[in-house]
Amino acid sequence: MDGKEQLDHVRERVIETIAKNMNLYGVTDSIGRLYGMLYFQNHPMTLDEMKEELGMSKTSMSTSIRHLLELKMVEKVWKKGTRKDLYKAEEDWYQTFTDFFTIKWRAGISMNISAMSKAITELEKIIIFEDLDEEVRSAAKTDIDKMNAALQYYEWLNQLVDSFESGKIFDFIPRDKN
Structure with missing residues (x-):
């Protein structure tokens, strides 16, 4: 195996590992x-x-590139004299992780906050019924308490995501140990 084949082999092994990790x-x-x-x-x-x-x-390929653009893992670049779109990978893995993490977590946080807030509103309407079975009223109140606790967690999670977006996370866990 010549040097070029060895280089390609090593790169392919790393690319496969990246692909498997991204699958997670x-x-x-x-x-x-x-x-x-x-x-x-x-x-x-x-x-x-x-x-x-x-x-x-x-x-x-077009669908895959669009997905990577949405995740901010690649960027479209301009080159004088070239009419076709050009793309390159984001090479800063800290930034790639930060963008990927914040995009995914913001969507999940928003969806959960919305669902829980709506559920709390609905449960609060249920518990005011005078003829409601006391066991159901108690269960609804318990559910409201649980969801309010979960909403506090999502507030904390929003702060964590904020720390990634602002870069403050690196004050606590530095990018480089040097």
Whole structure:
């Protein structure tokens, strides 16, 4: 095996590991492989170049790039004299994690706060009925207390996400140990 083959082999092993790890976060292996491939490129690539490199359809490649753009893991770049869109991977893994984490967690937090707030409002309307069975009223009050405690947790989680977005998390856990 020559040096180029060894280099490609090492890169492929890392790309596969990246793809598997991203799968843990709900990102498909093919999107993970695309990010990994872009990460090792020393220049931005067009969709056609990516398609050729990975052997994926142009539609699949376009969908995958759009997903990576939404996660802020790749960015569109401009190059004088080139009409086609060019893309490159975000190489700052701290920033990639921060963006990925905050996007996913903000969506989850918002969805849970909304569902719990709506449920609390509905339960508060239920417990005011005079002819409501006392066991049901008690259960509804207990549920309200549990959801209020969960809402406090989501307030804390919002603060944690804020610390990632602002970079304050790195005051507590530095990016570099040097």
